[in-house]
Structures are given as structure tokens and as C-alpha cells.
Amino acid sequence: MHFHPSPSQQSALEKTRPFALREIAPFAAQWDRDEHIPRRQIQKYADAGLFGMTIPEEYGGKGRSALDAVLIIEEVARHCGISGRLIVDHNFGAVMTILNFGTEEQKRRVLPEVCSGKSLMSIGMTEPEAGSALTELTTSAREEGDDFVLNGKKHWITGAGEREYTLVYARFNELPGPKGIGAILVHQEMAGFHYGGRIPSLGVRGVQEGILEFKEMRVPKKNLVVPPGSAFGHLMSAYNGQRVGASAVALGIAQGAFDFAKDYANERRQFGKRITDFQAIQFKLADMAIELDAARYLIYRAASHAKLGITDRYESSVAKVYASEMAVRVCSEAIQLCGAQGYSRDLPLERMYRDVRCFTLAGGSAEMQRLGIATSILGRSLPQK
Numbered sequence: 001m002h003f004h005p006s007p008s009q010q011s012a013l014e015k016t017r018p019f020a021l022r023e024i025a026p027f028a029a030q031w032d033r034d035e036h037i038p039r040r041q042i043q044k045y046a047d048a049g050l051f052g053m054t055i056p057e058e059y060g061g062k063g064r065s066a067l068d069a070v071l072i073i074e075e076v077a078r079h080c081g082i083s084g085r086l087i088v089d090h091n092f093g094a095v096m097t098i099l100n101f102g103t104e105e106q107k108r109r110v111l112p113e114v115c116s117g118k119s120l121m122s123i124g125m126t127e128p129e130a131g132s133a134l135t136e137l138t139t140s141a142r143e144e145g146d147d148f149v150l151n152g153k154k155h156w157i158t159g160a161g162e163r164e165y166t167l168v169y170a171r172f173n174e175l176p177g178p179k180g181i182g183a184i185l186v187h188q189e190m191a192g193f194h195y196g197g198r199i200p201s202l203g204v205r206g207v208q209e210g211i212l213e214f215k216e217m218r219v220p221k222k223n224l225v226v227p228p229g230s231a232f233g234h235l236m237s238a239y240n241g242q243r244v245g246a247s248a249v250a251l252g253i254a255q256g257a258f259d260f261a262k263d264y265a266n267e268r269r270q271f272g273k274r275i276t277d278f279q280a281i282q283f284k285l286a287d288m289a290i291e292l293d294a295a296r297y298l299i300y301r302a303a304s305h306a307k308l309g310i311t312d313r314y315e316s317s318v319a320k321v322y323a324s325e326m327a328v329r330v331c332s333e334a335i336q337l338c339g340a341q342g343y344s345r346d347l348p349l350e351r352m353y354r355d356v357r358c359f360t361l362a363g364g365s366a367e368m369q370r371l372g373i374a375t376s377i378l379g380r381s382l383p384q385k
Helices: 007-023 025-034 039-047 066-077 081-089 094-101 104-116 231-267 279-304 313-337 339-343 349-360 366-378
Strands: 121-124 140-144 147-158 165-172 181-187 193-198 209-220 224-226
Touching: 007 025, 007 066, 025 081, 025 349, 039 081, 066 081, 066 231, 066 279, 081 121, 081 231, 081 349, 094 104, 094 121, 094 165, 094 181, 094 224, 094 231, 121 147, 147 165, 147 181, 181 209, 181 231, 231 279, 231 313, 231 339, 231 349, 279 313, 313 339, 313 349, 313 366, 339 349
Parallel strands: 121 165, 140 165
Antiparallel strands: 140 147, 147 209, 165 181, 181 224, 193 209
């Protein structure tokens, strides 16, 4: 098995690199300070073909593989984690759920809008009392005539208040346990849809995290993407690709931090020498490079085995745990290599460090990923008591 880019992948990277340097890198710090990325900027990503890379051409996408998308996400995230995360959200997660489990009408109605940038999409899973324990969610959907009536509250919803569509995970008709959970697509213009405000975050500040509330919101039955019953496993499997995408963002940010720190250290002189002439610095750089390569191969392995954008649970979780924790270590070492200046806001490293800290939590905490890994190893459900 090898992960050298194919000619088409290399061509895509060669197109993305100058785009990222021209349209993303110069503005990343500003978007972080503003805690906002303009919609006109997001539209540039769609226009450049970075949205819907994993979606078949018949639905407005590019028909590329999950690995193709991961390579592009990693390249973009070297310059801006905010941008990388936006691209993940519009190639994996909710769009993959619709592609794999939605109706033909839903695919033709929604996916072209997302690929073109006309509409953006969030995924509504987490609740105040149901984060890692998703089977305990309480947002309810009851059947009334041709509609489902939605009530509940979601928080830590990426893009809340800024995106047209949200794929909401809810409990249908009061069915208990995982068999009661399904997914339904809502639009922000539906009556009963309420944006409950922003949750201030440490990093990835340009992508808004917030609260959504649903109050007697009537949603047409045609918007039911995954019905309750045996749906929970489908919903979770579709989310594995999101984890691999998030891992690629963490990897890209860490690689960007490494590149910056290496160049800085190579120019920095102390005691009449470049600091990279000292063995202690050489060992730091070597250890960082080893960690980056290890994470890269774990991520590429998971992405290369994806089928219709859905990656293996075990491989996705292994990649996410290692890449997210590696990225925190590498960004921390990058700051250390640059000394006090690395800790200042004059360099991008403090922003990168804040951004990568997100990924040990978002998309499933490292602890929950380890539980999933252990479950796969042992081949049975593991009670947590």
C-alpha cells in the first residue's frame, strides 16, 4: 500500500496551493480576530470546486474520492483551520448522510445547492445532556399528518445561525433508546426555527458554534432522511468520514505550524550559530516530523478505504485520536522552537495552537474514540459503569 498522490491528485493539489496562498493565507489571522469568515469568501471555495468534491457529478459535485478530498483539506488547513473545517462540512458528515441514505428527491433538491455554495449545511447532534451519550438525546419529532413536529434544543452546532440547512438528529414518536433516533432535514426559514446565540470558543473562531432551538416546528415528511428503527448505525457510519476530515484539518494545521517553526528556527541565531545547528533542536524537528508522518498515513489509510464517503469506524477513530493529539503536541513544540516570540500574537502559531485544541473534542472526544476502538478490538459492546 502506498499513498503517493496520483497524477490527478497531484494536479488538484497544484491548483489548490496557489489558490490557498492567494485567497486564504493572507486573511486567516483577520478571520480569527473578527471571529467571522465572510460569506463571499465561502462562495470562493464553492466556486473553486472545494465543496461537494465527494458528491457524484449528477448531483452537482466532482465525483472525487474521500482521499482526494482529504488531500485538499490538508493543504488548505496548513494556512487556515477555519477554511479547512468549512470544506470538511461540505464534503462529509451531513452531505454524506443525504447521499447514502436520503431519497432521490432529497439528493436532487439539496446536494446541488450545497455543492454550488447557494446553501450551507450543519449537522445537529449535540444537546446539553447528550453529547458523547447521543442515544440519550431528547429533541423530539412527533408525527402529525404530512409533517413531523420538532421540539428541542441543540448546542455546539457548527455554523449555527449562518447556514441554511441543518440535519437534525431527533427522537421520533417517543421511541426509547437508539431505535427511536432518526435524522430530518430542516431549513432556517421554517417557522419554529430559532437561533439561540453563539457559544464563544477558544479556537476555530471564524466558524460559529451556537445554539439552535425548535419550537413546534413543522417539517414535511419528505425531509425525513433516515427514519428511526435501525437507523442509528447508519447515522454514525456516515459521520465517520467527518472524523477523518477533521483529522485532516488537524494534520494540516500541525504541518503548517511545523513548516513555520522550521523556517524560523533555521534563520534564528544564538551564540553565533543557527539554532538548528544544535542537536536539541534537531531532535525536536525530527520528532515532530515522525508524528506528522504517522498521523498522515493513518488518515490516508482511513480515507483510501472509504466507500461512498463512508469510512471504517476503527480506522476513522484511530486516525482521529492520533492526529488530534499529535497536532496539539506539534503546535506546542512549534511555539517552543520559536521561543517567546512564538507565544506572541505576532506569529500565527498561537492561533494554530488554539485551533487544533478543538479536534480532541469536536466530532467525538478522544475518550469516546478510544471506547470505539476498544469495542472494535474486542468485538462486543462495552458497558460503561
